[in-house]
Amino acid sequence: MIEPAQTSFARPSTQGDTRTEKKVPPVIERRGRRWIFGSFLLCPCHLPLTLAIVISLAGGTVVGGLLRDHVVVAGLAISFGWVVGTANGFRLVRHAQRGTCPVPWRARRRSAARKPPT
Numbered sequence: 579m580i581e582p583a584q585t586s587f588a589r590p591s592t593q594g595d596t597r598t599e600k601k602v603p604p605v606i607e608r609r610g611r612r613w614i615f616g617s618f619l620l621c622p623c624h625l626p627l628t629l630a631i632v633i634s635l636a637g638g639t640v641v642g643g644l645l646r647d648h649v650v651v652a653g654l655a656i657s658f659g660w661v662v663g664t665a666n667g668f669r670l671v672r673h674a675q676r677g678t679c680p681v682p683w684r685a686r687r688r689s690a691a692r693k694p695p696t
Contacts, residue, residue, distance in 0.1 A: 610670025617663030620656050628656060 636642035
C-alpha cells in the first residue's frame with residue numbers, strides 16, 4: 579500500500595505542511611515563455627521572410643543598404659539572436675519549475691554586501 583506522504587508532489591522539505599510550501603512566482607516562467615515565443619520571430623526557418631520584412635521597412639536608408647549588401651551577416655546575426663533568445667527562455671522556464679533564482683550570483687553579491695566586516 580502506498581502511503582499518502584509518498585504520493586505528495588510537494589518538495590521533501592515541505593511534505594505534510596502545506597502552509598510552509600514555497601510558491602514559485604509565475605513571473606519568471608511567463609518571462610521565459612515570452613522569450614521563447616519572441617525568438618520564434620527570429621527563427622532561421624522564417625529567415626527569408628524576416629529579412630524581406632526588415633529590408634523593406636529599412637529600404638532607402640543606410641540600414642537597408644547594409645542589409646541588402648550583407649545578407650549573410652544579417653542572417654547570421656538573426657540566427658544568433660534566435661539561439662540566444664530560445665536558450666534564455668528555456669533557462670528561465672527551467673529555473674521557474676525548479677523554484678530557483680535565475681541569477682544566483684546577484685543574490686550572493688547582495689548577501690555578501692550585507693555582512694559586516696570582521
